[in-house]
Amino acid sequence: MTDRPIHAQSAEDVLRIAGDNPWRKYPAPQSQGDRLYPIARPRPRPSFAIAPGDSIYAMGSCFARNLEGALDQLGLEVLSRRLNYADMVPEDRLAANFLNKYSIHSMLNDLEWALDPSSYPGETAVFHLPRGANMIFDPQLGIPKLPGPVADVLAFKERYFASVGQIFQADVIILTLGYVETWFDIGLGRYLNLAPPRQVVEAHPGRFEFRVLSYEDVLAGLRRFHALLVAHRDRPLRLLATVSPVPMAATFRDCDVLTANAYSKAVQRAALEQFAAETEGVDYFPSYESVALSDPAVAWRADDYRHVSGDMVMQIMDSVLRAYMGEEVAAQTREDTHPDATILAEARLLSRAENWTELAALLDADPAVMDRHPNLIGMRATACKALGDLDGCYAILHRGHSIAPEQPGFVERMVWVSVHAGETLRAQQWFRYHRDNFPDRHADFRAQIGASLDVA
Template sequence: MAQTPYSDQPARAFWSRAMARTAPEEVDPVTEVPFTIGPDDRIVTAGSCFAEHIARHLRGAGFNALVTEPAHPMVGDATARQFNYGIFTARYGNIYVARQLLQLLRRAYGRFQPAEDCWPGEGAALIDPYRPRIQPGGFACGAEFEAERAKHFAAVRAAFETLDVFVFTLGLTEAWVSRADGAVFPLCPGVAGGSFDPERHEFHNFTVDEIVADLSDFIAELRAVNPGARVLFTVSPVPLAATATKAHVLSATTLSKSILRVACHQLAASHENVAYFPSYEVIVGPHHRGRYMADDLRSVTEEGVAHAMRLFFRHFAGIEQPAPQAAAPGRPRDAHLDAMQEVVEVNCDEAELDDAAPRPDAPRGRGILDRLRRRL
């Protein structure tokens, strides 16, 4: 056989060897990493709802998943979670798009003050437009609103200034922004607070170039306050709950995740101590034959999360965690494997979009996305 550039390629370069002939739980698309992470490194997590899984597994493995905005010691675990304490490093809720992250950093340091800064809730309650689901029922009054935001920004600054590793999971390219100053909302106004106004709010689908520019600015500004910061990007495998484009939600999801994946590639290739971890590929690849997604085709099973995190610990921490043993043909699954198929609940702001949509038996045009499209 003639010598070609493929002749000396390792098995991982060939689909038949790396995918088709490999047990699903052994598929490993990680080839090299630019840095490693130790159990004493202070790790800050942020991003989409999939980032919650990463934080949970880090803590479970004894790693220092930093929390700079904890609940009061007298508050029970269930109540703390209800009020979004301990889900991420600080109480910022889901951060779906790159510009939202960049603006959080700038707001925490007083370099950006959105014009639309507060929404009225029920009665005298107030809602934070940039974390609208963080406080069930909203904040009781203006004094509480301002005090809690000041405490939050202090926690964000503490996280950025003391972290060793920042793990950010990109979730979306679609966003709603303020026409006044470009402030990015995590949810469309009107879904979980506020009211949609086409004169004040507009839809924007971020491009690869915009995301790369925003995250490059974020890295530079993060390292201005923390020169040694290492950054790890992942892409959430969770599909869009809804799209505000004219595309089918499947096509919109494919476009969004493709843009995010390309942006991550460019960022890792052009910045020192910036890595990409392929949790997206592990979860959505065909090797698992449907085992890593729940019946809603959106929630990730614990088996899928565990596979991704096994690879994370293997390559970034040098720790081998055992893979679950698949049941032999004709033999019943054991309780451990059944548990691995379960879905671990995460607090996902974007799910509100689906909750706001009309049910199949409801009159058409009553969902919020239908109303928004008619006004755009």
């Protein structure tokens, strides 16, 4: 038995600290429940600050691409978005995955090759796809097929390594760990980023091995990653690390993907806790917890259970910037670029969660934002109706019509609300307005409600 805790402190100090910690107790419906549902809001613990002019480099799984997009929208300089790789992506739908790095070991490969491109194995590190029309498999990138010839792929890799090299000049680095199910190229002694296709495995028998990383593997990789960074930088390291909340699509192990994914996230989360505790300039930020603990209807895209909704990503990065920049600086950064991005994201999240009370409070705190975005007026009207305030619902819809008279939806909803409120004359007035001003819109709507209102 070893005695190596990641944190040790006197009982007296711990009791004092616990007494001063407002986030110590797990939320309950009666106490801080809104910190958990519908949107989990765990508090980051910054050990350094981010300035508006700082440059950012993000490396990791697809969640890193999500974070890049949110940071770019919030006005920060994101170096890792500068590489132009359109000529290497055979299908538009694959572009988002191109730069994904799924394990700490595949990220280490990129750092080492960026520092010394001559050490890259070249043609022996890529594979012709036997049944592909001049298609190449590069197991170190994020998509399985690249257009040949090999010379073009290798020329691109030179550009790619130069782009990765910007990580050594970035002011702040964001690292997102993806999976611990990895593949190893025995011939080159290197971990792969992608699983080799069956046709490549069959063409190179005995060359590849499947490996599931341990806690020790991940932690050793993180330490090596850090050592390379600090040895080749001319400025102090500020690194934000997290575990991607995106689950694995499938497992190669003989077990349920649900348990395989739970292990993958748990072991990387544990390794990051140790890594951040022992390493100056490294913070863990809880994006994994934000997504995993939130209402699934809010956290995930509507079409699957794997990809985080864009609005959830925006909320996470806004909370990070507020923690690391301070409320005033973060607010000014948003104001200078996309002033309404975070409130739009928050409103959509609350609407998806049908949390009408919080949605109403959010929009009422800044009524002008609804004037700039009429779709928010529709959300506010829905909140009024759900909360039983038909008069308020009608008033907000009327406001929407005044701002955007060309949108028939406000008129149609005013007709319906007036009918439900027993305001027949008012409903008839707006019905005639709809008929006269939007003659090609929803004939079935007018036929249905016109009969009930006795309006021809």
